[in-house]
Amino acid sequence: MLNLILKDVTVLTAICGGFALLLVIAQKLFSNYGDFKIDINGKRELTVKGGNSLLNSLGDQQIFIPSACGGRGSCGACKCKITEGGGPLLPTEKPLLSKAELADNIRLACQVKLKSDIRIQIPESIFNIRKFKATIAEIVDYTYDTKGITFQLLEPDTISFKAGQYMQLETKPYPGMKQKVVRAYSISSGPKDEHKLQLIIRLVPEGICTTWVHKHLQLNEEVFLTGPYGDFFLRDTEADIIFVAGGSGKAPIKSILEDMEVKGIPRKATYFFGARTTKDLYLTEYMQHFEQSLADFSYVPVLSHSAPEENWQGKTGFVMPYFKDAIRDPKNTEAYLCGSPGMINAVTKSLIEHGIPADKIYFDSFG
Amino acid sequence: MKETPLELKISRRMQAGVLTLSGFLGDDPRHFHEIIAEDEQTLAQLGKTPEEIAQRMQYFTDLSFDSFEEEISVDDIYRVETDVVRGKLPCPFSHPGGYRKAVTVLTNTNLGITIRWSSLNLHMIQAHHFFEGKGSPFRLEPELLVKVLF
Known part of the structure; x- marks a missing residue:
């Protein structure tokens, strides 16, 4: 009886093993797309294994297209122009692309599977x-x-x-x-x-x-x-500068100020930092030290919800009413904003009303 | 209950640690279909539809969205504020696209009740009639929404 059971188990195991082997062979045979070429900007050619996404294939070659969702097709960050190959547009891509992008053959690199040679165009900065x-x-x-x-x-x-x-x-x-x-x-x-x-x-x-x-x-x-x-950085001009940020939006402005300090950039600059209460203020003394080290810089924290017991002596309310004191020639002023879309919209509207050209307002929006 | 491959995928995406830290089901043992069906029934008894609820939520979110991260007053009854952080979240139902990491906090001052919802909550109620499982950090009770929003 035991021998019979053992025999049956052995036969069953052998059959299962056989099927597993067949599956592995079939996978090797049928999902092997072979090698394909990726032509980048007409200047560089890569040979990669087919079947993977364009995003991952480029990543394997140390070319990193921005992607916030890790290739799940949900963030829409990995846009690139495909001039040849790439297969049909997928339903997962369409909601994340504008009409102009669709017309311009922009695709999501995470959704494009490599099944043929492909020609793409990406900004040169991506190679860095x-x-x-x-x-x-x-x-x-x-x-x-x-x-x-x-x-x-x-x-x-x-x-x-x-x-x-x-x-x-x-x-x-x-x-x-x-x-x-x-x-x-x-x-x-x-x-x-x-x-x-x-x-x-x-x-x-x-x-x-x-x-x-x-x-x-x-x-x-x-x-x-x-x-x-990213393309949020200080433009190389002599224009006056207005910085506006709130919360963690302070990060890129801090980086720009440190760079201005190192390079000795003498441009007039005013930095409005919006926060709710004194609990939300940070690096205040560090920001104030730039008033000494930069040629013409002012740091203006503005609190919207300061309680009387905080004894806040600085500016209160929204940042927008204070812009007029910082703008001496609106046509020769650039603005750099970092924060939520609501903040960016409100500040942009106000800056345009103050005469700053829309094309001189640069922003890094959270939304 | 046997699930289709899509349902399996949705159930998996709703688990803690897949799309969000705590997931969308909380400690609710029910299948997401059951959660949806029971919440739809509750709303029907209250004479409202998920679409009406979502439309009302969207109204408050839109009003507060352009207010420079500030609390606004609506109709002398509501205090509303929307906080946005960087990034987007995908829908667990595999709906294409991403939804802003924005949280709207609304207080009905007449009732003294505060509720909050995310952009993804709003989308899931409008498109999928899903209010999340009980115990989920962003679960919204339909009865409470009807009471506070209308």
């Missing part, structure tokens, strides 16, 4: 984007919900970026969170120290990455970042 291994060199509590995290770069150990750009930070699994996610944060340090960079990260309720940073990230821990990304 790298994946960095780094350790946590410093964690500073700026407010009750905002931390400054300094990363010591290990591999590669240097970075070149423009003040105002951002990085993407990759989380690690932690209790209650099995998978990695990637999130974007502005660099808050200046580009002078090419071995280190700092990000300012505010805790978001239910936020996967910010919870990891605030509750689990440890000093000396190894992490991965990619970047630099």
Whole structure:
């Protein structure tokens, strides 16, 4: 009886093993798309294995197109122009592309599967984007919900970026969170120290990455970042400058100010920082030191909800009513804004009413 | 209950630690279809539809969205504020696109009750009639919404 059972089990195992082997062979035979060529900007040609997404294939070749959702087709950040190949547009892409982008053959790199040779166009700045291994060199509590995290770069150990750009930070699994996610944060340090960079990260309720940073990230821990990304940076002109930010929107402005200090840029600049109460103010003394080190700079924190017991002596309400005192020639003034879409809309409207040309208003919007 | 591949995918995306830290089901043992059906029934008894609820929520979110991160007063009854952080969240029902990480906080001063909802809450109520499972951090009780919003 036992022999019979053993025999049946052996036969069943052999049949299952056979099927498994057949599946592996079939997968090798039928899902092997072969090698294909990716032509980038007509200048560079890569040979990659077919069947993968364009985003991942480029990433494997150390070309990092921005992606905030890790290739799930939900953020719409990995847009690139495809001039040949790429297959038909997928229903997952259409809601994330405008009519003009659709007409211009813009696609989401995470949704394009490589099944033929392909020609793409991407900004040259993307070639400067790298994946960095780094350790946590410093964690500073700026407010009750905002931390400054300094990363010591290990591999590669240097970075070149423009003040105002951002990085993407990759989380690690932690209790209650099995998978990695990637999130974007502005660099808050200046580009002078090419071995280190700092990000300012505010805790978001239910936020996967910010919870990891605030509750689990440890000093000396190894992490991965990619970047630099973005086109929010100080334009090389002599125009006066108005900066406006709130909350963690301070990060790119801090980076730009540190860069202006290092380069000795003498432009007149006024920085309006909007916050609710004194509890939301941070780096105030550091910002005020730029009033000494820069040629013509003013830092103007404005509180909207200061309580009498806070004894706040500074400006109150919205930041917009204070713009008129900072603008001497609107046609020769640039504005740099970082914050929520509501803040960007309200401030942009006000700046245009003050005569600042719309094409001189640059912003890094959270939304 | 046997699930289709799409339902399996939706159920998986609703679990804690997939799209959000705590997921969308909380400690509710019911299937998401059951949650939706029971909430629809509750609303029907109250004479409202999920679309009407979503439309009202959208009204408050839109009013507060352009207010420079400030609390606004609506109809002398409501205090509303919308806070936006960087990034977008995908819909667990695999609806294409991303939804702003924006949270609207509304207080009905007549009742002294405060509720909050995210852009994704609003979308899931409008498009999927899903108010999330009980115990989920962003669960919205239909009875409470009807009481506070109208």
